[in-house]
Amino acid sequence: MKNISNIIIFAILISSCGNKKEESKVVLENKAEKTELPKQLFNETEIAKYTMSAIMNQPPEIINVKDNNGIYYVSYIRKDDGKKFDYKIKFNGKNIIWGNSDGRWRDTQYDEKIKYSEKENKLIITQTFEDGSNIDKEFSKSE
Numbered sequence: 001m002k003n004i005s006n007i008i009i010f011a012i013l014i015s016s017c018g019n020k021k022e023e024s025k026v027v028l029e030n031k032a033e034k035t036e037l038p039k040q041l042f043n044e045t046e047i048a049k050y051t052m053s054a055i056m057n058q059p060p061e062i063i064n065v066k067d068n069n070g071i072y073y074v075s076y077i078r079k080d081d082g083k084k085f086d087y088k089i090k091f092n093g094k095n096i097i098w099g100n101s102d103g104r105w106r107d108t109q110y111d112e113k114i115k116y117s118e119k120e121n122k123l124i125i126t127q128t129f130e131d132g133s134n135i136d137k138e139f140s141k142s143e
Contacts, residue, residue, distance in 0.1 A: 041141060042123045047116055048072035048089040051096050054125040054137040055114070056085070073101060096125075 086101035096114040
């Protein structure tokens with residue numbers, strides 16, 4: 001009889017431990033639901049446009065962007081000579097990878113690294129080169 005009551009007590013303890021894990025999981029999930037991420041001011045289409053503007057030093061007004069399942073095709077016609085340029089962009093978090101539309105992705109160790117950030121009403125595109133130097137270009141939401 002003593003063994004049976006010990007087994008029952010042991011079983012109750014084990015089953016209640018599992019319930020506490022579930023309860024703590026629910027509490028953590030509820031806390032996560034209350035946390036709001038900062039609202040992104042610029043969408044990926046806009047970021048793609050401003051990225052190519054920064055890289056190619058062209059005005060954003062002449063740049064067109066088309067989304068194709070997360071790959072953004074960016075094009076513009078250079079005003080000086082009427083030549084058309086086509087590129088592609090994809091995002092990996094805040095990192096931006098680009099390339100010629102019919103060429104390779106510029107994602108080797110020798111290619112510049114491009115990131116974006118948002119501060120107040122501005123989008124900042126940062127190009128970091130292999131030697132550690134970088135260029136920041138800022139764009140306002142109104143552009």
